[in-house]
Amino acid sequence: MLLKVKYCSIKKYIKLHSGFTYSEFIREVKNKFGLPDDAAQLHIFDETDTAVEEDILLELLEGNPDFCLTVRDSISDEDHSTPSSLTDTLSLSSSESDFRELGIPTGRNRSNKEDRSSSATKASVSEAAKEMVEKALLKKPGGEDILEEYKSENSLKHRTRRQLVNILASDMTESHGRIPSRQQKEKYALGIITLFPTLKDPFSPKGYV
Template sequence: MLSTETCDLKYLGRAVTTDKFRMLLRVQFGGEQKYIKLSELTFDTFLKEVCLKFNIPEGRQLDMKVYDQSDTEVDSEVFEEIVKESPGAFRIMLGSEGLGASQSSPCSVTSEDTVILNFSMCDDEEASPVGASQPKKPCRMNYEAKALIGKILTSRPGGEHIMQEYGKTKSLTDATRRQMINILAAEMTETHGTSPPKNVRVMYAQGIVALFPYLEDPFSQHGYEHYYDPESGSGYLAWRLKTIQRKSSEERGGSLVGQAMVDNPS
């Protein structure tokens, strides 16, 4: 049973803090994404809050079916345990259609009556349009970003330690996070130069939270902005890139001074 004291729950790929049974969940309905608050962790309360937030007629609550990431139906008996222990996306279907033979990816939207909870591989503007059978290319790009970050970390010194620490604790210490940022920024600048394009920076940030979903920020718009925010140009990756750029500029300046002294000895 949950205590009425403040506690931490690992919910759908990230830690969610609850205060006296208050829980903040992110819900996507169709092309719209909102936060909802639960006063108690029960299946019935969850369905009622989803109906209220998205103006779904409460009479349709009986038609709502909840599925976990493996497309297994979740009911009231197991809802609490699934929420606390299972990372990934939950879907709610309205009506009697069920998931059917066509299994959609976690990041595709196949119906106006599909609700995707919390972590999704797609951002809102990148999700497939309603009725689309296949995700758009930007959606697949998130999978590519995840694979890219995994490849970099497993091929660089120190990367395996980062993967192992996250696997054990579902988090990273500040020192390990800095090590990860240093590795990724180094790879980025070696491949794309000291001023990588914005889309490359976004891809790396998306890849981090796709590979390590517990590191996603539940209070930002897309979850990856604390690694790189394209609107403000801030974030861990951006700050590391600025350091690399500054050092590179200083090295070039020192090299020019040295060359000038060789060309014009006093």
């Protein structure tokens, strides 16, 4: 299995056997780029600059073998800038952290005037956002599994929520560039809670801000 990897602006192919482990990937990267075995911990990012963690690396590459992964010594190295800013943990009881993963503002100090709009307009906007998120999931590997899990469980597991974030962050940057506007981010957030109502934050006026 050939994989494309970028380190310090240099791209190279590395070769790994099918079903490789995370440690084997890291070891091969160090070997290919001449890094010492005791080098600082390496961090992996996909093409949308979303952090790729150990438990999803193999699954991600099996579904997207043409990805060029970026490896850095630090999460703050070089050109690391992402609307998703994936962190190590996701809340299982509230969707707020999920929206933060996508770079969606979660402040709750907006005025009542800003939140007011007609029911008809809200319904129309919500439906459009829902369709956008659903289409994004249906065209990406693993998206249908997310929809099926929610349909059967009326909820999403920790791992599935992270996959949802990765897919939508990827779609957002593909559609709107590396720095989407606040309005674009909030449309994705609205789409998430409309398509997956149980992810709605019960303590915020809109369910996500």
